[in-house]
Amino acid sequence: xxxxxxxxxxxxxxxxxxxxxxxxxxxxxxxxxxxxxxxxxxxxxxxxxxxxxxxxxxxxxxxxxxxxxxxxxxxxxxxxxxxxxxxxxxxxxxxxxxxxxxxxxxxxxxxxxxxxxxxxxxxxxxxxxxxxxxxxxxxxxxxxxxxxxxxxxxxxxxxxxxxxxxxxxxxxxxxxxxxxxxxxxxxxxxxxxxxxxxxxxxxxxxxxxxxxxxxxxxxxxxxxxxxxxxxxxxxxxxxxxxxxxxx
Amino acid sequence: xxxxxxxxxxxxxxxxxxxxxxxxxxxxxxxxxxxxxxxxxxxxxxxxxxxxxxxxxxxxxxxxxxxxxxxxxxxxxxxxxxxxxxxxxxxxxxxxxxxxxxxxxxxxxxxxxxxxxxxxxxxxxxxxxxxxxxxxxxxxxxxxxxxxxxxxxxxxxxxxxxxxxxxxxxxxxxxxxxxxxxxxxxxxxxxxxxxxxxxxxxxxxxxxxxxxxxxxxxxxxxxxxxxxxxxxxxxxxxxxxxxxxxxxxxxxxxxxxxxxxxxxxxxxxxxxxxxxxxxxxxxxxxxxxxxxxxxxxxxxxxxxxxxxxxxxxxxxxxxxxxxxxxxxxxxxxxxxxxxxxxxxxxxxxxxxxxxxxxxxxxxxxxxxxxxxxxxxxxxxxxxxxxxxxxxxxxxxxxxxxxxxxxxxxxxxxxxxxxxx
Ligand SMILES: Nc1ncnc2c1ncn2[C@@H]1O[C@H](COP(=O)(O)OP(=O)(O)O)[C@@H](O)[C@H]1O
Ligand SMILES: [Mg+2]
Numbered sequence: 001x002x003x004x005x006x007x008x009x010x011x012x013x014x015x016x017x018x019x020x021x022x023x024x025x026x027x028x029x030x031x032x033x034x035x036x037x038x039x040x041x042x043x044x045x046x047x048x049x050x051x052x053x054x055x056x057x058x059x060x061x062x063x064x065x066x067x068x069x070x071x072x073x074x075x076x077x078x079x080x081x082x083x084x085x086x087x088x089x090x091x092x093x094x095x096x097x098x099x100x101x102x103x104x105x106x107x108x109x110x111x112x113x114x115x116x117x118x119x120x121x122x123x124x125x126x127x128x129x130x131x132x133x134x135x136x137x138x139x140x141x142x143x144x145x146x147x148x149x150x151x152x153x154x155x156x157x158x159x160x161x162x163x164x165x166x167x168x169x170x171x172x173x174x175x176x177x178x179x180x181x182x183x184x185x186x187x188x189x190x191x192x193x194x195x196x197x198x199x200x201x202x203x204x205x206x207x208x209x210x211x212x213x214x215x216x217x218x219x220x221x222x223x224x225x226x227x228x229x230x231x232x233x234x235x236x237x238x239x240x241x242x243x244x245x246x247x
Numbered sequence: 248x249x250x251x252x253x254x255x256x257x258x259x260x261x262x263x264x265x266x267x268x269x270x271x272x273x274x275x276x277x278x279x280x281x282x283x284x285x286x287x288x289x290x291x292x293x294x295x296x297x298x299x300x301x302x303x304x305x306x307x308x309x310x311x312x313x314x315x316x317x318x319x320x321x322x323x324x325x326x327x328x329x330x331x332x333x334x335x336x337x338x339x340x341x342x343x344x345x346x347x348x349x350x351x352x353x354x355x356x357x358x359x360x361x362x363x364x365x366x367x368x369x370x371x372x373x374x375x376x377x378x379x380x381x382x383x384x385x386x387x388x389x390x391x392x393x394x395x396x397x398x399x400x401x402x403x404x405x406x407x408x409x410x411x412x413x414x415x416x417x418x419x420x421x422x423x424x425x426x427x428x429x430x431x432x433x434x435x436x437x438x439x440x441x442x443x444x445x446x447x448x449x450x451x452x453x454x455x456x457x458x459x460x461x462x463x464x465x466x467x468x469x470x471x472x473x474x475x476x477x478x479x480x481x482x483x484x485x486x487x488x489x490x491x492x493x494x495x496x497x498x499x500x501x502x503x504x505x506x507x508x509x510x511x512x513x514x515x516x517x518x519x520x521x522x523x524x525x526x527x528x529x530x531x532x533x534x535x536x537x538x539x540x541x542x543x544x545x546x547x548x549x550x551x552x553x554x555x556x557x558x559x560x561x562x563x564x565x566x567x568x569x570x571x572x573x574x575x576x577x578x579x580x581x582x583x584x585x586x587x588x589x590x591x592x593x594x595x596x597x598x599x600x601x602x603x604x605x606x607x608x609x610x611x612x613x614x615x616x617x618x619x620x621x622x623x624x625x626x627x628x629x630x631x632x633x634x635x636x637x638x639x640x641x642x643x644x645x646x647x648x649x650x651x652x653x654x655x656x657x658x659x660x661x662x663x664x665x666x667x
């Protein structure tokens with residue numbers, strides 16, 4: 001599904017990613033862990049097509065195609081989804097209007113006709129229930145005045161509606177209380193399938209107690225210094241990052 | 248427009264209107280002299296620093312005459328807003344057959360009103376366009392909302408322009424008197440298929456008696472070819488509530504002077520506007536509020552969206568006078584630049600001469616936020632669509648203050664077609 005080879009990137013003069021290798025197969029869940037500032041969001045944003053960081057070496061190949069020349073919207077059409085660490089507020093654009101536009105853009109791309117209002121509403125109501133949000137929520141402007149939990153639920157709601165093949169969740173678990181965390185985990189569990197892959201970025205192993213990863217990668221200063229099975233997350237919880245750094 | 252030409256036009260007007268009573272003729276003459284003393288503003292004037300009037304001054308505008316009454320009835324379907332009454336004025340001429348009137352409101356032609364209340368016209372103004380209007384005032388209405396009357400249906404007067412090929416000057420006046428405990432919504436619309444460059448120079452005098460409420464909106468859609476000047480003076484007595492909303496689509500030059508005097512305790516005003524500018528058009532909003540009494544609340548909230556090489560000015564000033572208490576004053580101006588060549592001058596000012604006041608002011612001018620654009624694109628919207636949605640959202644944040652659903656829907660449709 002996703003093959004990242006020796007990816008290096010810089011923001012301005014500063015090198016952020018220093019040779020990342022990552023191979024995600026269909027149906028797999030990969031966890032990327034690391035401290036603040038290690039480059040996790042940069043990696044996520046680059047897969048989704050943000051141009052803040054510039055590729056200096058290596059490649060990102062998705063479904064057999066190099067992503068380098070693709071716009072963020074083309075990547076979205078091809079099934080990439082990023083749940084943002086810090087979703088931005090977009091005043092005056094309400095969730096319903098926005099999701100309808102996004103969904104229909106995707107349907108048009110695949111030659112399907114647009115969803116009628118009733119079907120859309122039925123579908124979004126089902127998904128709202130999954131992430132434990134009220135119907136009135138979708139009348140609100142995107143991320144405006146949302147609590148931390150609402151922002152993250154809204155990201156998962158969009159994932160459930162847009163049905164991506166590769167979902168990258170950038171610290172979707174941060175700042176959530178235990179109930180919200182369970183709700184989010186439940187959303188991910190429901191969505192999991194043998195065709196769909198996840199990259200779960202986090203710096204706490206907490207979420208991984210609910211969503212079991214196939215692989216765990218530890219990112220330190222722009223490099224994956226260690227990869228392993230789920231037991232790596234448990235070790236990390238017990239011993240902290242210094243344990244790896246010392247090695 | 249040379250002053251000599253204006254003088255000739257003025258004498259022609261006096262001749263044509265030789266039936267008018269002497270008081271009115273004198274009023275015109277006085278005003279015209281005041282105008283001549285000041286002349287057109289230049290950019291050296293403090294209140295006109297960012298507005299270049301050369302495009303207006305270089306043209307000549309004749310006054311409208313009976314020959315401008317159109318032969319055929321214009322198609323009003325395009326401007327239909329359901330659930331409201333409409334008074335139709337075509338090329339400056341009132342159209343009785345096309346109009347519908349609400350009950351509980353007295354509507355008089357302006358000149359009748361002035362003849363019976365000559366003292367109602369105030370000749371003093373720092374604004375030469377005001378003096379010019381009084382000198383040339385042609386069409387106009389006076390509306391009185393009777394004591395204790397609540398008018399539920401909005402009343403619109405639509406200034407419709409058709410088939411004018413050359414440059415014409417219009418000088419209408421609007422007087423609205425809200426008597427005690429009355430309430431009304433009034434909508435002014437300036438629109439039509441404007442071809443020649445017209446110069447529309449309007450004066451509005453709005454009086455709100457104790458505990459009255461007036462919701463006044465303006466819609467200006469002139470194909471971006473006319474010059475729109477308006478000078479509104481609002482007087483608010485005790486516990487009155489005034490709200491103002493201007494939706495304006497690019498005129499060549501548009502200038503709004505809105506002066507709101509909170510004279511009576513407990514009076515409140517919300518002054519809002521959305522200016523949409525494109526090409527090389529220029530829009531200028533001067534919003535003045537005076538808190539003369541205690542327990543008053545005022546709010547200015549203006550937005551503009553500027554495309555291409557257009558430019559704009561927001562100059563808001565709220566003065567909270569000495570010896571007033573518990574005042575609440577807010578000012579906000581937000582501008583979205585959609586082109587590198589668009590320019591905005593924003594200057595919200597609070598002038599506080601007392602201690603007991605709660606106030607905030609803010610001003611932001613910028614381009615579309617890259618992070619927000621990336622967010623939308625990452626969901627599959629292409630760049631133009633993402634931009635369109637954001638711009639629409641920016642405008643909706645202002646438009647949502649239009650409380651009447653039918654007027655809101657009409658404006659939303661206008662906005663969407665402007666954005667295309
Ligand atoms: N827009 C930016 N401009 C400059 N530096 C940035 C920018 N975004 C991130 N960085 C830097 O890149 C590094 C990695 O940041 P980030 O990818 O956000 O880390 P993480 O998500 O792991 O906390 C940090 O040193 C951060 O300061
Ligand atoms: Mg991060």
